[in-house]
Amino acid sequence: MARLIYVPVLHSVAEMGTAAPAYKAAFVARYGEAKWAERTGKFDTIWRAIGESIKMLKLDLSHVKLYQDSLPVCGKESELVKDLAAQGSPNHQLLEGLMRGGAKVVGTESPTLLLDEYRLLQSPRRNEAKAAAILEARDRFIAKQIDATLAEGEIGVLFIGALHKVAQFLPERIKVEYLAVRCSSDNEREQRLTSGVKE
Numbered sequence: 001m002a003r004l005i006y007v008p009v010l011h012s013v014a015e016m017g018t019a020a021p022a023y024k025a026a027f028v029a030r031y032g033e034a035k036w037a038e039r040t041g042k043f044d045t046i047w048r049a050i051g052e053s054i055k056m057l058k059l060d061l062s063h064v065k066l067y068q069d070s071l072p073v074c075g076k077e078s079e080l081v082k083d084l085a086a087q088g089s090p091n092h093q094l095l096e097g098l099m100r101g102g103a104k105v106v107g108t109e110s111p112t113l114l115l116d117e118y119r120l121l122q123s124p125r126r127n128e129a130k131a132a133a134i135l136e137a138r139d140r141f142i143a144k145q146i147d148a149t150l151a152e153g154e155i156g157v158l159f160i161g162a163l164h165k166v167a168q169f170l171p172e173r174i175k176v177e178y179l180a181v182r183c184s185s186d187n188e189r190e191q192r193l194t195s196g197v198k199e
Helices: 013-031 033-041 043-056 077-086 090-100 111-122 128-149
Strands: 002-009 064-068 104-106 155-161 174-183 189-195
Touching: 002 043, 013 033, 033 043, 043 090, 043 174, 064 090, 064 128, 077 090, 077 104, 090 104, 090 155, 111 128, 128 155
Parallel strands: 002 155, 002 174, 064 104, 064 155
Antiparallel strands: 174 189
16 A cells, blocks of 8 residues: 655745736735735745644655645656745745655646646636636546556655645545644644545
8 A cells, every 4th residue: 555645735926937926916806915915924834834744754755755736747847846946935945855855756747737727827718617627637637647656655745735636536545644734823833644534
């Protein structure tokens, strides 16, 4: 049996590239500037808590494969992680640290589906049904990629946005565990690992 640790993440502006201005504008229009400032201000605390949660698992990183939301299968995965880490993405800085410890980053997503989603985000004809269909197609691809690359006895760590439902498309041979990270307003952290439940 293989093991997959499912890590819910928040995306930073550094990860969004040219899509960042459109994303920020949509968020601010819906929730306001104050919520945007609050959201971005919490990133460091949240990512520090995620890093500490993973460290507490005491994983043998030489047997760990890293899967990342929006990281295309392209043959240059390590370079992409390093580039985004250098641009200030706390998610990719954590990945880079795990890679230095011996973990291997694996291309996770279909470049074609990522491009389809990007085009839809830029389109005035964007609708929820199309967005949901692309998201499901991405999740199915991610699940197939994990199944194809995560061998028996290995541990995968999937960093994935909260809207994704990858676990429901994974085979039974992969035991899924959810890493929950909570940061309270006074910066106390609570980490909880829940085993074996697929949502």
